[in-house]
Structures are given as structure tokens and as C-alpha cells.
Amino acid sequence: FRWVxxxxxxxxxxxxxxxxxxQKSVFRQMLGQVDALVTTSEExxxxxxxxxxxxxxxxxxxxxxxxxxxxxxxxxxxAVVTRFVRQYEKKVVSVGVFxxxxxxxxxxxxxxxxxxxxxxxxxxxxxDCTFTNDPAYEKQITTGRDWVVPVAQLSNPAVGAVMEQxxxxxxxxxxxxxxxxxxxxxxxxxPVVATDVGETRxxxxxxxxxxxxxxxxxxxxxxxxxxxxxxxxxxxxRRQAAANFAKLMAxxxx
Numbered sequence: 001f002r003w004v005x006x007x008x009x010x011x012x013x014x015x016x017x018x019x020x021x022x023q024k025s026v027f028r029q030m031l032g033q034v035d036a037l038v039t040t041s042e043e044x045x046x047x048x049x050x051x052x053x054x055x056x057x058x059x060x061x062x063x064x065x066x067x068x069x070x071x072x073x074x075x076x077x078x079a080v081v082t083r084f085v086r087q088y089e090k091k092v093v094s095v096g097v098f099x100x101x102x103x104x105x106x107x108x109x110x111x112x113x114x115x116x117x118x119x120x121x122x123x124x125x126x127x128d129c130t131f132t133n134d135p136a137y138e139k140q141i142t143t144g145r146d147w148v149v150p151v152a153q154l155s156n157p158a159v160g161a162v163m164e165q166x167x168x169x170x171x172x173x174x175x176x177x178x179x180x181x182x183x184x185x186x187x188x189x190x191p192v193v194a195t196d197v198g199e200t201r202x203x204x205x206x207x208x209x210x211x212x213x214x215x216x217x218x219x220x221x222x223x224x225x226x227x228x229x230x231x232x233x234x235x236x237x238r239r240q241a242a243a244n245f246a247k248l249m250a251x252x253x254x
Contacts (some may be wrong), residue, residue: 002035002036003036003048003110004032004035004036004252005030005034005036006038006039006061007037007039007048008038008177009177010041011175011176013044014052014175027113035057036056036057036059036251037057037058037059038248039058040060040061041177041178044177061247061251062240062244064183064237064240064244065245065248066242067184077162078151080151081149081151082098084149084155085162085166087121087130088123089122090120090168090222091123091167092107092111092124092125092218093123093125093170093190094103094124094126094169094170094171095127095129095165095169095171096127096128096129096171096172097128097129097130097132098132098133098135098137098150099132099134100137101173101175102173103172105140105141106209106211106214107124107126107214108141110211110214111124111148112145114219114222123147124147124148125149125162126148126151127152127159128150128152135194138150159181161237163185163188164246166190166195167191167222168191168192168221168225169182169185169190169192169193170192170193170194170214170218171185171195172194172195172214173197173208176195176199177198178199179194180199180221182194182198182199182203183199185231186230186237187234187238188228189236191222192204192230192231192233193206195208199237201236202230202237203233203244204218204220204221204226205217
């Protein structure tokens with residue numbers, strides 16, 4: 001068979017130096033066996049060529065694919081998610097992992113400030129992708145804050161169903177190759193507050209670590225969302241998803 005490896009992780013070049021010797025060995029073995037790579041950016045493709053000597057075929061295809069109808073496949077949501085949706089006056093959702101680079105702590109601090117400033121019971125749902133975890137960091141963020149609700153291992157359709165029932169989405173990452181979750185939040189009609197990396201069209205932007213910028217944009221998202229901007233961005237990405245799907249099928253049928 002022909003192995004086409006799709007690489008979506010834009011933070012890989014930054015994380016690779018911290019890999020253990022065993023992880024680096026597995027990575028090199030994998031890379032030596034694939035027949036072609038599909039990456040999301042020219043920068044990532046250059047990294048494979050210059051840093052790892054990959055001389056085989058590399059194609060650039062965006063990771064976004066059509067998602068219409070997926071939320072209907074979610075099935076019953078976990079009880080903790082159902083309680084979250086019912087309990088809070090305003091609901092903020094984010095996707096990432098409990099690692100400093102994903103900015104969960106920054107979102108918590110800003111939501112805590114907005115709760116006090118507006119006198120509203122605002123809940124924060126942190127959808128944990130679980131591919132890495134710092135238990136001390138997670139404990140620091142969640143202890144004493146029952147309005148911060150972590151949930152792990154949700155299916156993609158379930159994530160879409162949850163987004164449709166929230167009021168704002170935040171993606172607070174330091175690195176982002178593309179940003180699938182932020183785009184899929186736009187598909188759900190949510191205002192998206194995001195760092196100025198990866199895809200940004202239709203989103204409310206700030207710089208990683210700028211808590212005042214995050215606060216200002218999240219406040220706007222919760223209380224005066226830019227509906228025309230959201231709709232325009234979602235339409236743009238739907239067209240992009242359709243084009244990516246056609247390119248991907250061409251690779252698979254090659």
C-alpha cells in the first residue's frame with residue numbers, strides 16, 4: 001500500500017527538541033517509511049525538508065473539511081456537559097490541553113474577572129484533547145472554581161453539539177498551524193476570540209498573553225457579538241473546506 005501521512009500539527013517544530021530520544025527515534029522511523037506527506041503550510045513542509053532531509057513528495061492541503069451534519073451524530077452528551085449547558089447564564093467554551101502554551105490559565109483569569117465585573121454566573125467549559133497533560137497546572141486552574149468544568153475525550157460530533165449551545169469560543173494558544181476548532185466554532189455560529197496565529201478571518205483577535213486584549217474581545221463576544229463577521233467568516237471557510245476535500249480526494253485517488 002501507499003502511505004500518505006497527513007501532518008496537521010503546526011507546533012511540531014517547536015515541540016520536537018523536547019522529545020525524548022525514544023520519541024525522536026520513532027519519529028525518524030515513521031518518516032523513513034512514508035511515501036508522501038500532506039502538510040498544512042509551506043513552513044511545515046520546509047521543516048521536514050531542511051531539518052529531516054525528507055526528499056519525497058510533499059503536498060500542501062488545508063486540514064479543514066466539510067462538517068455539515070456532524071452535530072446530529074453526537075448522540076447523548078455526558079452528564080457533566082448537560083449540567084453545564086443548563087446551569088450558567090453565559091457559557092464560554094475552549095478546546096486544548098492542560099499545557100501552558102494552550103492558555104487555559106489565561107482564559108480562567110479573564111472569565112473570573114468578567115464574572116465579578118458583570119455579576120453574572122459565567123461558566124467555562126474546557127474541552128481537553130488529552131494528548132499531553134500537566135496535572136499541577138490543571139489543579140492550579142480548577143481548584144476552588146466550580147464554574148470551570150473540564151471534560152475529556154469528547155467525539156468530534158459531540159464537540160460540535162456542545163458549541164451550538166454555548167455563547168462564545170476562545171482559542172488561547174501560543175502556536176497554531178491552522179486552527180480547526182476555531183473555524184468549526186464559527187460553523188456553529190459562535191463568536192470566536194482567538195490569538196493572532198493560524199486562521200483569523202471572522203474572529204476577534206488578540207495577542208497571546210495580552211489579558212486585557214482577551215478580556216475586551218471576550219466581553220464583546222458575550223455581549224455584542226459581530227454576527228455579520230461570523231457569518232462571512234463561516235461562509236469563507238465552508239468554501240475552503242469544499243476545495244480541500246476535492247484536493248484530498250485527488251491525493252487518495254492518485
